Amino acid sequence: MEGFTHLIPHAAGHEVIRQRRRDLTLVRMTPDIIYDQMIGAGCARKLVFSWAGNPGVGSLHRFRDAVEHAWPVPLEIEEHSHAGMANRYVAGASGLPFAILRGYRGTSLASQTAGVAEVVCPFTGERLTAVSALRPDVAVIHAQQADRLGNVQYWGITGVQKECVLASARSLVTVEAVVDVLHPRPGSVVLPSWAVSYVAVVPGGAHPSYALGYSARDNDFYVAWDAISRDRATFAAWLDEHVYQRPAAPPGPDGDTVLAGDTGTGR
Amino acid sequence: MSYTADEMMTVTAARALRDQMTCFVGIGLPSEAANLARATHAPGLVLIYESGTIGAKPGALPLSIGDGILAETADSVVSVPEIFNYWLQPGRIDVGFLGAAQLDKFGNINTTVIGDSYADPRVRLPGAGGAPEIAAACREVIVVIRQSRRTFVDRVDFVTSVGFGDGPGSRQRLGLTGAGPSRVITDLGVLTPDPQTSELALSGIYPGVSVLDIKGRTGWDLRVSADVSEIAAPSEAELTALRDLLATMPASKATEGAAR
Numbered sequence: 001m002e003g004f005t006h007l008i009p010h011a012a013g014h015e016v017i018r019q020r021r022r023d024l025t026l027v028r029m030t031p032d033i034i035y036d037q038m039i040g041a042g043c044a045r046k047l048v049f050s051w052a053g054n055p056g057v058g059s060l061h062r063f064r065d066a067v068e069h070a071w072p073v074p075l076e077i078e079e080h081s082h083a084g085m086a087n088r089y090v091a092g093a094s095g096l097p098f099a100i101l102r103g104y105r106g107t108s109l110a111s112q113t114a115g116v117a118e119v120v121c122p123f124t125g126e127r128l129t130a131v132s133a134l135r136p137d138v139a140v141i142h143a144q145q146a147d148r149l150g151n152v153q154y155w156g157i158t159g160v161q162k163e164c165v166l167a168s169a170r171s172l173v174t175v176e177a178v179v180d181v182l183h184p185r186p187g188s189v190v191l192p193s194w195a196v197s198y199v200a201v202v203p204g205g206a207h208p209s210y211a212l213g214y215s216a217r218d219n220d221f222y223v224a225w226d227a228i229s230r231d232r233a234t235f236a237a238w239l240d241e242h243v244y245q246r247p248a249a250p251p252g253p254d255g256d257t258v259l260a261g262d263t264g265t266g267r
Numbered sequence: 268m269s270y271t272a273d274e275m276m277t278v279t280a281a282r283a284l285r286d287q288m289t290c291f292v293g294i295g296l297p298s299e300a301a302n303l304a305r306a307t308h309a310p311g312l313v314l315i316y317e318s319g320t321i322g323a324k325p326g327a328l329p330l331s332i333g334d335g336i337l338a339e340t341a342d343s344v345v346s347v348p349e350i351f352n353y354w355l356q357p358g359r360i361d362v363g364f365l366g367a368a369q370l371d372k373f374g375n376i377n378t379t380v381i382g383d384s385y386a387d388p389r390v391r392l393p394g395a396g397g398a399p400e401i402a403a404a405c406r407e408v409i410v411v412i413r414q415s416r417r418t419f420v421d422r423v424d425f426v427t428s429v430g431f432g433d434g435p436g437s438r439q440r441l442g443l444t445g446a447g448p449s450r451v452i453t454d455l456g457v458l459t460p461d462p463q464t465s466e467l468a469l470s471g472i473y474p475g476v477s478v479l480d481i482k483g484r485t486g487w488d489l490r491v492s493a494d495v496s497e498i499a500a501p502s503e504a505e506l507t508a509l510r511d512l513l514a515t516m517p518a519s520k521a522t523e524g525a526a527r
Contacts, residue, residue, distance in 0.1 A: 004318050004347055005333020029347070030396075053393030055331035056294050060393070067391045079379075081395040082317060083351040090348050102356055103400050106429040106441040112385050127442060156338045157318045160347040187344050212335050219330040 001028055001035075001140045002089075004159030005055060005217070008209035009142040009174050010034050011202045014243045017041045027136050029085045029160060033208065033225050036060040037243070039075060040235050046076040048134070050085040057222055061229040071232065079113055084131045088115070089160050091133035092167025098130045105129065139168035142206045143191075144213055146175045147182050150193035155185040156212030162189050165196065174202040176214045268503050272454040273413075275473050277303060277509055278501040280364075280411045280452045288361045289313040291401050294332045296411040297364035299512065300452075302328055306508045315360060317397040319345045327515035351397070355404050358444050363405030367412045368392050369423045372466050372487045373437075374430025374448035376402065376410065377423035385425060395427050402428035407449040414453035420486040431465035455481045457498065461490070468492045474500050 001009050013034040016024075020043075026035055027048040032055070038044055040062030052063050066075035080088070087099035100119065104110040105127075115132035141161040143154035152173050154161070165171045173196050182190065193199075208218035208225075228238045270278075280300035284290060286309040292301045294316075302325065305312045314323045318333040322342030329337055338344050345354070354360065369377035378398060382389030402408050408430070412418055430448045431437055438447050448467075451458040457471035469481055470492040482489050501509075 005331050006318070006335070006338070049394065051394050051396035052391075053396075055333070057330070059391075064391045068388065079394055081399045082347065082397040083356070083400040086348040086351055090352075101352070101400075102403065102442065102444070105403065105443060106426065106432050106437065107395075107399050108379070108385070108426045109395060109399070156335065157320065157333050157344060158346050159319070162346065163348060189346075210335060212338060217331065217334055219334070222330065 001026070002159060002161045002164040003142055003206070003209060004030065004157055005032070006157040006159065006206075006209060007142045007154060007161065007211055008032055008034055008206055009140045010207055010209060011205035012140045012142070012172065012174050012200075013038055014246075016043060017239070017243050027134060029082055030055070031060060031063060033060070033222065036062040036225070036229055037239065039063050039066050040072070040229065041239055041243075042072045044075060045073070046078065048078040048080075048085075050080045050082045054222060054225060056219075057226050059226075061226070062235060065232070078115070079109060080116075080131070081107075081109065084116065084129075085134070086160050086163070088131050088134040089163035089167050091131070092135045093163040096133060098132050100128050100130055103129050103131075134167055136164070136168040137170065139164045139171040140174070141165060141171070142174045142202075142209075142211065144176050144211050145179050145182060146173065146177075146199045146201075147179055150196060150199050151182060152191040152193075152196055152199065153182045153185065153188050155188035158187065158189050162191065165191060170197040171195075172198045172200065174200050174205040176203050176205070176211050177201070268501075268506050270501050270506055272473070274506060274509055275501060276411065276413070276452060276454045278505045279457060279471075279473075279498055280409065281307065281309075281505070281509075283409055283450060283452065284309050284312055284362065284364075287311045287313070289315060289359065291315045291317070291355060291360045291363045291397075291405055292332075293365045293396075293398065293401070294329075295366050297366055297409075298332075299328060299509075300411060301364055302512055303505070303509050306512060307505060315350070315354065317347070317350060319347055319350045321345065321350075321354065328512050330516065351400060355397075355400055358404055358406060360405045361407070362449075363401035363408045363445070365398055365401060365408060365410050365428070367410055367418070369418055369420055370410060370412055370451065371420055371423045371430075372489075373432060373434060374408075374410065374451065374460060374465075374467055375423050375426050375432065376428040376430065377425045379425040379427045381424055383424065398428040402430065402447070403443045403445060405445045407446050410448055410451045412451065412453055414455050414481070414484050416484060416486045419484065431460060435463070435465045437465075455484065458489075459492065461492075466490065470495055471498045472496075473498055
C-alpha cells in the first residue's frame, strides 16, 4: 500500500483488518497510521519500510509495541532508507533484479538489512550500492479519479505509487470518483486500465490522509492518534468502533468495482 | 521581548540559511526554522521536501512533509524516486536540514534505535527516512536538536546518517559527496566541526547560558572553540514572525510541543 502522506488507501487497509487477514508481509516507505492500525490488529508478520513515525507528531505506538514487545504478534522488520526503498520499487517496475544508488555507505543499516550490497561500476570503478528489487504480490493505492474504462488519474504529491503498481503482480486502485472523461491535470500520473487489475470507488477512502482537490489532510486526527494508539485497550476500543463495527464503505453510484484490464497475469 | 530556549534555537537555525539557497528540509524543528527564514531574511529560499515538492511556499506551517499546502505552492512536484535520484543524489542541493534523536561528537546521527541491540531495542525510533542520503549528498548539513546527555552521546547506538564517521577522512573513504555537518544548532548554543579533527566544538553560546551548562548537557568531553562567541538574542521581528508561524500549526499540536 503506497501513498506518500497523500492518497494513502486507508479504507482498503480497514477492509484488510475486517477480513482478519494474517501473516501478511506489509511493504510501505512510511507505514503511517494505516500500518500502525494493521500491525496493532495483528495482520502483519513482517514489515518492509523506511520511516515508521507519525509525521510531525511522534511515534507509531502500535508499531513500537510490536517491535519492542511482540504485541499482538512478533513483527519481523526489513528496514531501508527512503532512497533505497524508492529505488527498489523502480527496479521492480523496470523488471530488473536490483537498482543502483549512492546510499547506505557508512551507516549501520547496511549491515542489518538484507538486499543491500556493494557493486563496482564497470565503467568508472566507483563503488556504489545495489538494492534488491521489490516485487509485491499486490499493490493497493488510492487515486482521485478513474474513467469508465478503468484508466486511473492522480495528481498532487504522486509519491511512488506508479512504481509500486508496476512492480506488483496485481493491483487495486480505490478512487474518489468515476468520471466520463479524465481531464489532464498538471503533474498528474495516468495509469492505463490495462496496467491496473481492479478499481473500486471509495469516496473519502484516504481519510485521515487526503486526496488533493477532494479532501484535506486531517492533521487533528494524526495528532489525536498519538493518544488513541498509545494504550492497547484504547486502541482496541477504537478499532472495534471504527473498523470492525463499521461496514465497508458503501459502493459508489456506479457500482462497487470496475474491472480494469490487467487481471494479474504478468508483472 | 522574553523568549524560550526553543525559540532561540529556531531563530538561530533560521539565520544559518541564506536567501536563494536550496534547502532539503526535514519535518519538525528544521521545517519551522526554514519557514521562519523564508518569512524573514530569506524570501527566495528554495524549500525542498522529500515528498517531491520543490520550491514549496507554504503560508501555514505544515504538520507533515506531505501536507497539501506544500504541493499547491510548489514550483514543481516530482515523484519520490525522482526527488532522491535526480535532485538530491547528484549534489544539486545546498543544505540539508535535519533533526536527530541522538548525535555524537563526529556529527553522526541516530534516528533508528536506542540501546545496544538492533534486534531487541530499548526504544524503537522511526528510522532513516530520507536522512542518510540527505546527510551524504547535500553540499552541507545543518542539524537542529535539543541538547542533553541523552541526546549528545560519545558514540551513537546506531549510525542512521553519517556525519564525519570515525573522524577525518571518513567521508572521503566512504565516497560521500557532500561536505557533511557544517553546524549543529541546539537549545543552548552552536557547535561546529574542528577543521583538523572533525570533532564538534562549541563555537556559539546563547545569552544567559554558560559553558559549564553546555558541558553538563554533553555526553562527551566537549571542546570549546578558541573564538567562541555569544549569539545575539532574537529580535522582536524574528520572534513575532516565529510566533505567527507557529500559530498556523494545528491547535492540538501547538499546545503539545514536546513529542517532536
